[in-house]
Amino acid sequence: MPEPTTGAFDVVFRARRLIGPNGETSGSVGVHDGRIAAVEPLDAELDAAHTIELAEDEVLLPGLVDSHVHVNDPGRTEWEGFDTATRAAAAGGVTTILDMPLNSLPPTIDTGALEVKRKTAREKAHVDVGFWGGAVHGNLAELRGLHEAGVFGFKCFLLHSGVDEFPPLNPTELDEALRELARYDALMIVHAEDSDAIEHAPTAHGETYGDFLNSRPRGAENVAIAQVIELARRIGARVHILHLSSSDALPMIASARADGVRVTVETCPHYLSFSAEEVPDGATQFKCCPPIREARNRELLWQGLADGIIDCVVSDHSPCTPELKRFDIGDFGVAWGGVSSLQLGLSAVWTQARVRGHGLADVVQWMSRKPADLAGLQRKGSIAVGNDADFCVFAPDDAFVVDVNKLHHRNPVSPYHGRPLAGVVRETWLRGKQIVGPGVETTAPQGNLLTRQGG
Structure with missing residues (x-):
């Protein structure tokens, strides 16, 4: 870690409330060359070119890490794009995103496609961006090359992904892919719904949400998660369960971990915020x-989070154009499936967490520290010396009502529209530079492209 020259920091933050690695405290944080160079008591004498005094109602958080974002760029930029996605991330206190390998064209399933993705993102990223690779039917030979090129792991589906260019793995192919990844200890992240169970479920159709819910039963998740766990147990592979919605799976995940299976799991703000009973007819x-x-x-x-069975809360931001949501007919069977929420995750989770007795330290653990750990981002996720100076200045007792027309997402579609949320992101800092906040004009993109090796 470089030392500040002549004892001066570039900027010092003084916060009466600060979420550090050991929970909430107060303190002064000194930044030099984009890194955290000191974390000292609030009254410490730290010489700095600039001093930021947080207001009494503000808390200094580490920048959030969202490891599950569909940017859809290149190829489907009318759905989102790196410029709009990373602006939305920054406005929501997210300073690092990991982009999913599908819904872009080409999908990130070989090194050529990865380079296309990086070239597209390079001049548009307002926050730091890393990339997942894809494990699909027919690309087993491409996995090592993608790993060596620095992807953070590999995503697979066990049923149709929603786009034909990202085909699922059948059970034999999943076994083969996990054996391949275990050779270099790469992580497989899995959309775990069983194709056979879905095929035998009722067909999704019409405006009634209950009919759609019946078409994606909990059992489809439970069977698929059990399959992934048993393969990970047998092979010794590292696996991560994406966007858990079935609470039925929590006991088997806890049991597997007790047995030494290397399995982690995430859920999403929408599963923690909404319930099937409140979804109106046609609200696709x-x-x-x-x-x-x-x-x-x-x-x-929520109990799974409290018990530590669920590791992370990440957005699964999966936007599309309003036309693809089929608001004209309100048919859940034909509308695109995906929730747009990248800018809103922190406030959405805090709104629900606070009424269940959780503190901001818990939210930071779920939305910053644990996603950083999952991806192996050693300089992200906490306010600690040596880490990148990524911060979110958050006012937990402030509030707002979501207006999709004021979000930075490319398209004004979100189930959070009109919903009151607690907690306002007032400033976001990326590697010691303010990118969101009062007086900050539209800035040139400041984000770096990240690799697993840390570049």
Whole structure:
């Protein structure tokens, strides 16, 4: 870690409330050359070119890490794009995103496609951006090359992904891919719904949300997660369960971990915020796969977080154009499935967490520290000496009502529209530079492209 020259820091933050690695405290944070160079008591004498005094109602958080974002760029930039996605991330206190390998064209399933993705993102990223690779039917030979090129791991589906250019793995192919990745200890992240169970479920159709919910039963998740766990147990592979919506799976995940299986799991703000009972007819902005389930299921997911079974809360930001949501007919069977929420995750989770007795330190653990750990981002996720100076200045007792027309997402579609949320992001800092906040004009993109090796 470089030392500040002549004892001066570039900027010092003084915060009466600060979420550090050991919970909430107060302190002064000195920044030099984009890194955290000192974390000292609030009254410490730190010489700096600039001093930022947080207001009494503000808390200094580490920048959030969202490891599950569909940017859809290049190829489907009318759905989102790196410029709009990373602006939205920054406005929501997210300073690092990991981009999913599908919905862009080409999908990130070989090194050529990865380079296209990086070239597209390079001049547009307002926050730091890393990339997942894809494990699909027919690309087993491409996995090592993608790993060596620095992707953070590999995403696979066990059923149709929603786009034909990203085909799923069948059970034999999943076994082969996990064996390949285990050779170099790469991480497989899995959309875990069983194709056979979905095929035998009722067909999704019409405006009634309950009919759509029946088409994606909990059992489809449970069977797929059990399959992934058993393969990971047998092979010794590292696996991560994406966007858990079925609370039924929590006991088997806990049991597997007790047995030494290397399995982690995430859920998403929409599974923690909404319930099936409150989704209106035709409100396809709520459609996602796996689906938002019943209120009782939601409370069990919260218990899974409290118990430490669920590791992370990440957005699964999966936007599309308004036309693809089919608001004209409100048919859950034909509308695109995905929730748009990248800018809103922190406030959405805090709104629900605070009424269940959780503190900001818990939210930071779920939305910053643990996603950084999952991806191996050693300089992200906490306010600690040596880490990147990525910060979110958050006012937890402030509030706002979501207006999709004021979000930075490319398209004004979100189930959070009109919903009151607690907590306002007032400033965001990336490697010691303010990128969101009062007086900050539209800035040139400041984000770096990240690799697993740290570049």
